[in-house]
Amino acid sequence: MPTCQEVAEQATEYLEKAMPRRERLGVWAHLRVCPNCRTYLRQFMGTIALTRRAAAAAPPPDDEDRLVAAMKAARTPGAD
Amino acid sequence: MALDEDAALLPRLRAGEEAAFRELVRRHHGRLVRLAGVFTGARARAEEAVQDAWVVVVTGLDGYSGEAPLGAWITGIVMNKARNRAARDGRVVSFADLARSEAEGPALEPGRFMPDGHWAERFSAWPSPTPEREAGDRQLLARIGDALETLPPAQRAVVLLRDVEGHEPAAICRALGITEANMRVLLHRARTRLRDVAAALIEPAPAKRSIPATRL
Numbered sequence: 001m002p003t004c005q006e007v008a009e010q011a012t013e014y015l016e017k018a019m020p021r022r023e024r025l026g027v028w029a030h031l032r033v034c035p036n037c038r039t040y041l042r043q044f045m046g047t048i049a050l051t052r053r054a055a056a057a058a059p060p061p062d063d064e065d066r067l068v069a070a071m072k073a074a075r076t077p078g079a080d
Numbered sequence: 081m082a083l084d085e086d087a088a089l090l091p092r093l094r095a096g097e098e099a100a101f102r103e104l105v106r107r108h109h110g111r112l113v114r115l116a117g118v119f120t121g122a123r124a125r126a127e128e129a130v131q132d133a134w135v136v137v138v139t140g141l142d143g144y145s146g147e148a149p150l151g152a153w154i155t156g157i158v159m160n161k162a163r164n165r166a167a168r169d170g171r172v173v174s175f176a177d178l179a180r181s182e183a184e185g186p187a188l189e190p191g192r193f194m195p196d197g198h199w200a201e202r203f204s205a206w207p208s209p210t211p212e213r214e215a216g217d218r219q220l221l222a223r224i225g226d227a228l229e230t231l232p233p234a235q236r237a238v239v240l241l242r243d244v245e246g247h248e249p250a251a252i253c254r255a256l257g258i259t260e261a262n263m264r265v266l267l268h269r270a271r272t273r274l275r276d277v278a279a280a281l282i283e284p285a286p287a288k289r290s291i292p293a294t295r296l
Binding site: 003004005006008009011012013016018036037039040042043044046047048050051052053054055056057060061062064067068070071072074075076 | 093096098101102105106107109110111114127130131134135137138139141186187188190193196197198199202203204205206218220221222224225228239240243244249260264267268271272274275278279
């Protein structure tokens with residue numbers, strides 16, 4: 001069975017299902033008996049969700065009004 | 081990402097309704113600038129590339145087939161614009177070279193483990209978001225956003241494409257010219273780093289000292 005260190009270093013391969021079956025079973029078996037690694041892995045997955053939200057909550061365009069006006073002009077029939 | 085809500089906007093976008101453009105921009109602009117920055121470098125250039133891409137998006141709306149979600153279609157246009165912009169600026173980024181230098185050594189310091197490979201730290205479950213914690217969550221998200229910006233470029237590219245945009249590994253590797261093994265190593269390092277950042281904000285007191293029972 002892999003150690004906590006090995007499980008932590010393989011977390012992404014495990015979640016991306018990019019591991020040989022034998023190794024995958026090893027990680028799975030470790031997680032069954034190691035609550036600390038289970039919590040770590042849950043936090044790891046939680047981080048992916050947080051990252052998605054964080055990236056969406058980015059600053060608005062430098063000049064939103066000008067941009068929207070440019071889009072509207074580009075969409076108006078006969079504008080070009 | 082609210083992709084179905086984007087589909088609902090489509091008729092209004094095609095009709096040239098200003099409020100619909102504004103809504104679409106508010107939903108996507110931030111993530112698109114981050115993504116464009118992967119190729120263009122400086123934020124100002126990323127901002128310009130995305131603003132150019134928005135005009136391409138609205139002029140091309142009639143050609144949008146609806147096969148891919150609208151957000152993904154826009155992402156493709158932005159990536160093209162950003163890559164062209166980077167090429168025009170003479171900024172050639174070899175993600176394969178970056179991947180080599182960014183992927184050295186383990187993602188986690190060996191000192192965080194005992195000699196037998198057990199963790200030297202205890203983790204506790206993170207609370208799920210609640211309305212009462214919304215302000216704290218906003219701060220957390222802002223700090224994670226900052227941490228995203230400070231990731232090495234290839235790690236940032238991969239985490240944005242995989243975890244934020246949800247692209248398939250093969251498509252990401254094609255876009256960046258890296259192998260799937262490279263991609264997973266970079267992704268792993270980025271996720272590990274971001275988890276550490278989040279953990280430091282969510283659990284400011286490491287579980288090494290004895291914690292009052294009321295906290296538990």
